[in-house]
Amino acid sequence: xxxxxxxxxxxxxxxxxxxxxxxxxxxxxxxxxxxxxxxxxxxxxxxxxxxxxxxxxxxxxxxxxxxxxxxxxxxxxxxxxxxxxxxxxxxxxxxxxxxxxxxxxxxxxxxx
Numbered sequence: 001x002x003x004x005x006x007x008x009x010x011x012x013x014x015x016x017x018x019x020x021x022x023x024x025x026x027x028x029x030x031x032x033x034x035x036x037x038x039x040x041x042x043x044x045x046x047x048x049x050x051x052x053x054x055x056x057x058x059x060x061x062x063x064x065x066x067x068x069x070x071x072x073x074x075x076x077x078x079x080x081x082x083x084x085x086x087x088x089x090x091x092x093x094x095x096x097x098x099x100x101x102x103x104x105x106x107x108x109x110x111x112x
Contacts, residue, residue, distance in 0.1 A: 013048045014105065016040055017056040021102045024063065024094070038064040055110035056101055063097045 020037040027034035041057045041064075048054045067090060074087035104111040 009047065010051065010053065013044060013051070013053045014108075016044050017053055017060070017105055018102075020057075020060050021098055021105065024060065024098050028091075034064055034067075052108070052110040055112070056105055059097065059101050059111045063094060063101075067094045 020040055023033040023037035023040075027037070038061060041061050045054070045057050045061075048057055070086060070090035070093070074083045074090055077083035077086060101111045
């Protein structure tokens, strides 16, 4: 039997979202933390279905997968120099998404 209140569940999910944003930041130093974060997102996604926090979990998941996709494209094209620009743009985009998501989470608002 689960004795947690809806408010406790929401606070737990908010903490998970906060931790995942932190893991995404740490991924710039150690890429494995982003993998840990996206796994946490998938594990806890059912717990936030239908809440404003679901938007953060989906935002974080998309940030991971599209960031990974563009990193692969960047590394694959680095030999023709354009890869450096792709990697730089990818990094800026990921930072933007982390900052925007973290600020919206701090304001207790969904991310759009």
